[in-house]
Amino acid sequence: MSKMTLKTEGDTHVVVTRHFAAPPEAVYRAHTDAKLIQQWMLGPEGWTMPVCISEARPGGKMRYAWTHPKHGSFYLTGECLELEPNRRIVHVERMHLPDPTPDNHVETIFEADGEGTLMTMRMTLPDTQTRAAMLSTGMEHGMEASYVRLDGMLGAAANAAH
């Protein structure tokens, strides 16, 4: 199951790879079709994406908005720069939290890999500080999950003490 790799490269890159059982055409479509993106690009449990605009053409706009019943909402905007159907997407994106984060330049490549697809997503941030901030922003949501786990642990400890 755990076929994903995530590593930093140089001072400003983050590279993620993942194998999928479906052909490149399908994985590409799941990355460009708004109705499909809304079904999976959701992060930790509890988040939904009520708004997803994905104009899959050079110069096309992207806007993804996420919301959580307890943790509020935020959104991402971007522009599609280059498209090679079923093979490669180049786009630029930024989060609005609500202040915009610096641009993240992303190249996503889909290659046939046996019966399936190897996806390589290469993110380029303007500088090391931005990369660190981006990595930690992604982690913020995970931290909320940790809080919940921590609450659970503390609750269990309190019960055990009685």
Add this chain to the structure above:
Amino acid sequence: MNLDAAFSALADPTRRAILARLAKGEATVMELAAPFEMTQPAISQHLKVLEDAGLVTQRVEGAKRPRRLAQSGLDAMDQWLAMLRRALEQNYDRLDKVLAAMEPHKKGKKR
């Protein structure tokens, strides 16, 4: 390590960026302040929060007090990466299901 203090220390993006910088090696307040549009006192304030949370330590070297990551600071950095990894893995596990559901065409008809 005080978990509550550590979590609230990590809730601030500047403090996370300071930790990320210290992950690359020891630095003085002046060096830490350089990439941020912040005064040294403001950075010192953030450092104090990180030190109180047990994430950063300082040593004395003449007039300088270089800061470095404490072990729990290193652990916190590892935990961040693990959390991002987890969020992405959850995305891609969901994508596996989406792909399985959207794949009515027979494979292998091309090539």
